[in-house]
Structures are given as C-alpha cells and as structure tokens.
Amino acid sequence: MSQLKKSMDECFVQEGKMSLPNQYFAGRVGSKFIIALRDEKKILGVRCPECGLVYCPPREYCDKDLTKLDENWVDLSSEGVITNFTVVNYNDKHLPRKAPFVLALIKVDGADTPLGHIVEGIDPALVQIGMRVKAVFADQTTNTIRDIDHFEPLT
Amino acid sequence: MAEYFGSKVEDIFNTMPARFLPQGVAGVDVVIGYDISGEGGGRWTVTIRDATLAVAAVAELPKCSVVLISDPETFVGSALGKIDAAEAFGAGKIKFTGDITAVLNVLPKAFSPFKPVVRAGAIIESMPERFKPEKAEGVNLKIGYDLSGADGGAWTMLIKDGTCTLKNGLDSDCTVTMRMAADVFVGLNTGKIDPAAAFGGGQVKIEGDIMAAGTTAKLFGKFEAAGAQEKKGEELISLKCIPTINQRFATGTHMGKWFAGLKDKRIVGTRCPQCHRVLVPPSEVCAICRVRTDDFVEVGPKATVCQIDTVYYASPDPLSGQVRHTPYAGAYMVFDGGTPYESFAMEINPKDMDRIKPGMKVRPVWNTERSGTFTDLLYFEIDD
Numbered sequence: 001m002s003q004l005k006k007s008m009d010e011c012f013v014q015e016g017k018m019s020l021p022n023q024y025f026a027g028r029v030g031s032k033f034i035i036a037l038r039d040e041k042k043i044l045g046v047r048c049p050e051c052g053l054v055y056c057p058p059r060e061y062c063d064k065d066l067t068k069l070d071e072n073w074v075d076l077s078s079e080g081v082i083t084n085f086t087v088v089n090y091n092d093k094h095l096p097r098k099a100p101f102v103l104a105l106i107k108v109d110g111a112d113t114p115l116g117h118i119v120e121g122i123d124p125a126l127v128q129i130g131m132r133v134k135a136v137f138a139d140q141t142t143n144t145i146r147d148i149d150h151f152e153p154l155t
Numbered sequence: 156m157a158e159y160f161g162s163k164v165e166d167i168f169n170t171m172p173a174r175f176l177p178q179g180v181a182g183v184d185v186v187i188g189y190d191i192s193g194e195g196g197g198r199w200t201v202t203i204r205d206a207t208l209a210v211a212a213v214a215e216l217p218k219c220s221v222v223l224i225s226d227p228e229t230f231v232g233s234a235l236g237k238i239d240a241a242e243a244f245g246a247g248k249i250k251f252t253g254d255i256t257a258v259l260n261v262l263p264k265a266f267s268p269f270k271p272v273v274r275a276g277a278i279i280e281s282m283p284e285r286f287k288p289e290k291a292e293g294v295n296l297k298i299g300y301d302l303s304g305a306d307g308g309a310w311t312m313l314i315k316d317g318t319c320t321l322k323n324g325l326d327s328d329c330t331v332t333m334r335m336a337a338d339v340f341v342g343l344n345t346g347k348i349d350p351a352a353a354f355g356g357g358q359v360k361i362e363g364d365i366m367a368a369g370t371t372a373k374l375f376g377k378f379e380a381a382g383a384q385e386k387k388g389e390e391l392i393s394l395k396c397i398p399t400i401n402q403r404f405a406t407g408t409h410m411g412k413w414f415a416g417l418k419d420k421r422i423v424g425t426r427c428p429q430c431h432r433v434l435v436p437p438s439e440v441c442a443i444c445r446v447r448t449d450d451f452v453e454v455g456p457k458a459t460v461c462q463i464d465t466v467y468y469a470s471p472d473p474l475s476g477q478v479r480h481t482p483y484a485g486a487y488m489v490f491d492g493g494t495p496y497e498s499f500a501m502e503i504n505p506k507d508m509d510r511i512k513p514g515m516k517v518r519p520v521w522n523t524e525r526s527g528t529f530t531d532l533l534y535f536e537i538d539d
Contacts, residue, residue: 008408010406010408010411010412010414010415011405011406011407011408011411012405012406012411012414012527013403013404013405013406014403014404014405014406014528015401015402015403015404016401016402016403016404017399017400017401017402018399018400018401018402019397019398019399019471020397020398020399020400020471021395021397021471022395022396022397022398023393023394023395024393024394024395024396025391025392025393026391026392026393026394027391028389028391030392031389031390031391031392034392035390035392092401093399093401094398094399094400143392143394144394
C-alpha cells in the first residue's frame with residue numbers, strides 16, 4: 001500500500017457521459033401492440049396455435065416450438081397479478097421514476113408470460129408477489145410501452 | 156367472366172401452381188374437388204400427391220377426398236379475406252362433403268395466400284386517373300395499346316391540351332402504337348419485368364414515334380394494385396433516441412501521471428524493474444513479468460512509425476454520438492528512448508495520410524488548451 005500512497009498525488013477523476021445514437025424498430029408485432037395501447041387503451045397478446053401459450057408482450061415466434069405467432073392476436077385484460085418485483089433504490093436519469101420505486105413483472109389476465117412495468121400507488125415495502133394490479137394508461141403517447149403509465153393495486 | 160372483389164374464380168385456381176408450397180405438404184395425398192356454381196364458377200380438381208400439385212378444370216367431378224361446394228362470390232371473397240370463411244361455413248354458404256380435415260389441415264400449409272391478379276385492362280383504365288396534367292403541357296399524342304393474350308385488348312389514348320381520354324379499340328392514326336402480350340404489359344407496370352430487357356428482347360413492339368413512347372412514362376403516376384394500399388397503410392413504430400450513460404473515469408496512480416505529463420507536453424512511461432521494457436502509457440503492472448512497475452521515465456516526444464491503420468468506416472464517437480469524417484489514419488509508433496515493439500497508437504495528422512510510411516519520424520501536435528486529459532495530445536505528424 002505504500003506504493004499507492006506515494007503516487008496518489010496525481011490521481012484524479014474525470015466525469016463523462018456516453019451517448020449512444022440508437023434507432024429502435026418495434027417490428028410489425030411490437031408496433032401493433034404499442035398502437036393498441038396508444039389508440040384503444042387495450043393490452044394485446046399473441047397465442048401460439050401450436051402450444052396455446054399466450055405471450056404478452058407479444059412476440060413474433062413462440063419460444064417453445066418456434067411457431068410464427070403474428071396472426072393470433074388476443075385481447076387481454078388490463079388487470080393482472082404481480083409475479084415478481086424489485087425495488088429500485090438509486091436515482092439515475094435513464095430511470096423512469098425517482099427512487100424508491102417498484103419495477104414488477106405483471107401477468108395480465110389471459111396471458112401466460114409477464115410484462116415488466118412500474119407499480120405505483122403503494123408503499124414499495126408493502127408490494128407482494130400475487131398482488132392484483134391494473135394498468136393506468138398514459139395521457140400523452142410516447143409510442144412506447146410507457147403508453148401504459150404504470151400499474152396500480154386493485155382496491 | 157364475372158369478377159368478384161376484382162378477381163375471378165379461375166384466378167384462384169390459375170395462381171395455385173405459383174402459390175404452391177411443396178415443403179408444406181410432405182406425405183399428403185388428397186384430391187380436393189371444387190364445385191362453384193354460379194356466374195363465373197365451374198368445377199375444378201386439385202390433386203396434391205408426393206409434394207406435387209395438379210390443378211384441372213373438369214366438367215364432372217371424379218371421386219374426391221373432399222368436395223367444397225360454394226358460390227363464386229363467397230369463394231372469391233373468402234380467398235381474399237373479404238368474407239369470413241368460418242361465418243360463411245356457419246351460414247351454409249360453404250359446404251363440404253367428405254373428409255373436411257383434409258381441407259382444414261392441408262390447404263393453409265399448401266398455398267401462400269391468394270392475392271388479386273392484376274389485369275392489363277385495370278392498368279389501362281386507371282391511366283386517366285393517374286394522368287398528371289401539369290407534366291403534359293404542350294403534349295399532343297395519340298397512343299395505341301394492342302395487347303394480346305387472354306386478358307388483352309386494344310385501347311387508344313388521346314393526350315391533348317392537358318387532358319387524357321381513353322377509348323376502346325385501336326385508331327389507325329396513332330402517334331405511336333405499342334404491341335405486346337398483356338402479361339408483359341402487366342409485368343412492366345408492376346415492376347416485375349425490366350423495361351430495358353422487354354424492349355431490347357423484342358417483347359414490346361413499337362410502331363410510330365419511338366421518342367414519344369419514351370415520354371409517356373412521366374405523364375402518369377405509378378400504378379398501384381388494389382389491396383397494395385392496405386399493406387402500405389400499416390403503421391410501424393420506429394423510434395430514434397440518444398440514450399446517455401453517465402461515466403466516471405478514475406485515472407488511478409499511473410494514468411494520473413500520464414495525464415499530468417500531457418498537460419506539460421511530456422510523454423511518460425514506466426520501466427519494468429525485471430525486463431526493463433518501457434510501457435507507454437504507464438502501466439501499473441508489467442503483464443509479462445507480473446511485477447509492479449513504479450519507475451516512471453520520460454520518453455519521446457518524437458517517435459518512429461511501425462505501422463499505419465487507415466479507417467474507412469467509423470463507429471460513432473461514444474462521447475458525442477457523432478460519426479467522424481472518414482477516412483482517417485492512426486499509427487503505431489515507438490517513442491525515442493522507448494523499447495522496440497512496445498508501440499503506442501495515436502491518430503496522425505490527416506494531411507500526412509498519403510505520405511506516411513513505416514520508419515518515418517513523427518512528432519506530437521499539442522492542443523493549445525491542455526487540462527490533463529486525452530484531448531491534450533491532438534495527433535502526430537511527420538517530423539520533417
């Protein structure tokens with residue numbers, strides 16, 4: 001450690017910021033999903049005609065049997081159940097809320113796979129797996145998954 | 156023959172060979188009969204066996220695995236998706252006799268979906284709508300179209316005083332007359348046939364003023380097949396964004412010395428106490444001997460070029476997101492007083508890009524404003 005001590009005088013810290021220009025294409029399936037959230041305030045899923053699994057968020061191919069799924073759209077409920085969650089305890093500007101806030105996996109009724117989203121309207125310490133929540137749609141569209149603003153507990 | 160939703164019953168059967176998907180029907184052996192009674196209807200058999208397809212129009216249906224009975228409108232409508240086939244079946248407008256599962260399981264895998272057949276007549280008849288008067292100022296033309304084949308016909312189009320009028324039949328006094336098979340005409344208008352090949356290969360015969368024929372294309376908007384618009388209307392979401400990630404770079408003990416050196420226009424390295432090689436920029440540990448290297452030495456600032464890299468494709472600068480101007484070049488160099496083969500890489504002055512060669516002497520060009528960061532050293536240039 002003595003070596004560190006003698007040369008610390010010229011150590012310094014440089015603050016920086018990395019920018020990553022990005023173009024995100026939602027794809028045909030993703031676009032239809034977002035557009036339904038935006039225009040109809042409706043959560044859509046796709047059902048695999050082979051194994052019957054309902055994906056929400058929808059995807060183009062089934063995980064299990066690689067069947068193409070983009071034709072089998074199903075309307076899902078805007079209510080669901082928390083299957084897992086985490087409490088975000090730090091602040092950063094890429095994060096959608098000020099800490100502490102809850103990010104949860106929510107399986108909406110009718111779907112077999114969970115959707116990641118924010119849960120609000122409850123003390124993060126009281127969130128539990130199995131809790132029922134419902135989607136609150138955003139007033140202003142961003143053409144993203146955040147056309148659902150957040151989920152909140154069903155009272 | 157009667158058309159339903161712009162298509163004929165026979166179109167569905169005539170396009171089957173082109174829509175056939177042999178890989179979807181391995182092991183299938185069926186004869187499907189179609190009994191479509193009504194105007195434009197008829198009877199057909201579709202035989203799928205050993206991954207091959209045979210379609211035939213017949214007077215009487217032979218023994219079939221299954222027979223589909225419908226009327227022309229329902230049949231065409233459900234093929235185009237304009238009529239819900241399940242509903243039509245429920246309402247008794249589509250009936251089956253025989254093994255219905257042969258139809259339900261085989262057909263969706265055997266054929267790609269039916270799309271309306273584009274007919275020459277439809278293209279010609281849409282020309283007055285696609286006419287652009289503003290492009291036709293002073294144009295006075297009489298164009299004859301003589302299209303041979305099943306869907307062919309003859310039309311005369313008069314372009315005069317910024318108007319476009321179309322009539323059936325071929326006038327004898329046309330400025331230019333174009334003769335070709337109707338399917339070639341369709342291919343040209345839908346972009347499936349290359350005009351140069353069609354004209355050069357003699358598939359299109361032009362009589363009269365060839366130059367006038369060449370000018371007609373710009374007088375009309377592009378032909379778009381019915382149904383093509385629906386597809387075009389599909390909204391797709393694509394977002395552009397520049398996410399940023401905050402970074403914190405701590406120099407540590409040795410790079411701190413390096414940056415302090417740059418501020419004073421000095422190049423600093425470390426010498427390994429065991430192998431005595433000089434590491435530039437300074438490294439805390441000699442990667443070969445695995446011992447701490449705390450012996451700071453000053454080298455350069457001039458150096459000898461070992462190798463040059465010219466970059467023609469630039470990745471975005473991670474700090475600004477901007478893509479830099481290409482080409483640019485960097486050089487691997489050994490500082491005076493450094494160890495051979497222990498090279499340092501740095502950009503070179505763009506003006507020297509064409510001249511620089513291995514073995515040349517280079518000198519650093521310093522930023523006038525230096526704050527102990529990596530922009531203090533701008534680049535190296537040929538020392539002459």
